Amino acid sequence: MxxxxxxxxxxxxxxxxxxxxxxxxxxxxxxxxxxxxxxxxxxxxxxxxxxxxxxxxxxxxxxxxxxxxxxxxxxxxxxxxxxxxxxxxxxxxxxxxxxxxxxxxxxxxxxxxxxxxxxxxxxxxxxxxxxxxxxxxxxxxxxxxxxxxxxxxxxxxxxxxxNQTILDGKRFLHLKRNSFGTVKDYITAFRRHLAILEKRKIAPPPLRAFIHIIDQLGNESPKLNFIIKQISRKQTITRDEFDEFCKDLQVESDTRESGEAAATRGSRNNNKKKRPSTTAKQEDDKPQSQTPRASEDDHKKQSDNNSSGKKFRRAPPKGKDIHQYAKEKREAEKQVDDNGNCSFYRLGPHNTKNCYHLADNIVRD
Incomplete structure (x- = not known):
């Protein structure tokens, strides 16, 4: 206890x-x-x-x-x-x-x-x-x-x-556009250093500071040309106008970066679409192997027909009337292939008699 x-x-x-x-x-x-x-x-x-x-x-x-x-x-x-x-x-x-x-x-x-x-x-x-x-x-x-x-x-x-005041002034003068990845990053750093110089009471006038930005950007910003015209009419700018111009350039930089990123993604998607998929290739090749083999003369005639002028898929032999050719295909003995698809177009669950591409009034590729 x-x-x-x-x-x-x-x-x-x-x-x-x-x-x-x-x-x-x-x-x-x-x-x-x-x-x-x-x-x-x-x-x-x-x-x-x-x-x-x-x-x-x-x-x-x-x-x-x-x-x-x-x-x-x-x-x-x-x-x-x-x-x-x-x-x-x-x-x-x-x-x-x-x-x-x-x-x-x-x-x-x-x-x-x-x-x-x-x-x-x-x-x-x-x-x-x-x-x-x-x-x-x-x-x-x-x-x-x-x-x-x-x-x-x-x-x-x-x-x-x-010494710090001297260093801050030198750092401001040494700000270069090529030291930053985007226009927005450069202007953000420029405005930050300008605010430091303003605290030290050694900041350049707004117009002189913006001329430094113009010199660094050159022709990189389309918006800059419009701003320069505005400044040339007034011959001077206030501190608030300087901030507004900088914000406009930053917004433009963001928009351009987003557009370039979207364009890059779009080009990648287009490249993917251009590549024939393995499944589609197999679908296209499969009926061909199951249809009766054409004679060498037919292949030669189709080759001659395709070599001149515009090429059409499953076009009639050279010299044959296209309407007569479509009628023969519609009345062919084999209406569908082994997969149940049209034996002429090789796609779609219909027979050649009802094939849209062999219609009497419309004959399509």
Whole structure:
């Protein structure tokens, strides 16, 4: 009884919170957990990140996908604690973090490197000047992967307002139509970057911005010619008119893309219809094999008849009156074939006497 009273007196366990549990586990795991042994490694080349790049997230994903299979991706997370100097995994972490940092730095454009050097505390020679020194104290100046990634992220998210303003202006000027799959995607990105410049108070006037779009699209958009005529009459446009013109071009892009997709589907369906099905071919060949064989003279006459002028199926021999030929077929002894179809037309559950194609007043192909 005493034991049961003791158990009842215990407070209930706190509810599990997956978010807290994940955060606590993440705090416990420092960057050196799960790293491979020190040794040579080959890191694949990736695209070079420029200061005017508009797809920084894609570049980050590219870096992560290279490091993840090698178990080096945790080195990029500055929120994970580092091992302290003297800890068991410190040397291993320092080796891999500087290796990854050097690999990342080689995939940065020279202009972006110049932008990052003051914040990273390195000179114009970069990593070379640090590695040439044999002083152990210079280890404090090593650039680790998490710091480098953090500074790159800050550079593209406005860590330095003046530099960020310059970068935003350059990215806007470097927007190219050929960098996007459709006109709609290009204009969407253009409007997004224009809104950023407006926040920085450095946006070009609406007319100047739309001239940039005209220059990039060229003759790709038929709607653009109509818009240009409207602008030429007014000599200027407002911000609302700029938005309306952009929306018109985006709608036109959507319509054109849908039309091209429908045309592609239609051409595929037409190609399928043109292909004779195996069943229809068998249906057409089956009665022919069961009808009496024509003489070589008849085949020759039909060939001569088909070779001149328009070709008709089951046409009368050359020189024979078509009405007389139809009468003979209507009065033929064999009215239906073995499948119960007309022995002349070879389709339909009727005999040759009642065949529509052998009617006295209408003789059809």
């Amino acid at each position: 005493a034991g049961s009273d003791t158990q009842d007196a215990r407070p209930p366990p706190p509810p599990l919170d997956n978010t807290i549990k994940l955060t606590e586990r993440r705090k416990k795991q420092s960057q050196d957990v799960g790293l491979p042994a020190i040794g040579p490694v080959t890191l694949t080349k990736i695209s070079v990140l420029e200061e005017t790049s508009t797809n920084v997230e894609d570049w980050h994903n590219e870096v992560y996908c290279i490091l993840r299979p090698l178990r080096l991706h945790k080195l990029l997370d500055h929120k994970r604690p580092r091992p302290k100097k003297g800890d068991k995994g410190y040397e291993q972490w320092s080796y891999w973090s500087t290796t990854v940092s050097g690999w990342i730095f080689t995939h940065l454009h020279s202009n972006l490197k110049d932008l990052l050097r003051p914040t990273l505390g390195i000179g114009t020679h970069g990593y070379a000047e640090l590695s040439d020194s044999e002083d152990e104290e210079d280890e404090e100046h090593d650039i680790y992967a998490d710091v480098l990634i953090k500074e790159i992220t800050r550079a593209f998210r406005g860590g330095n307002l003046i």
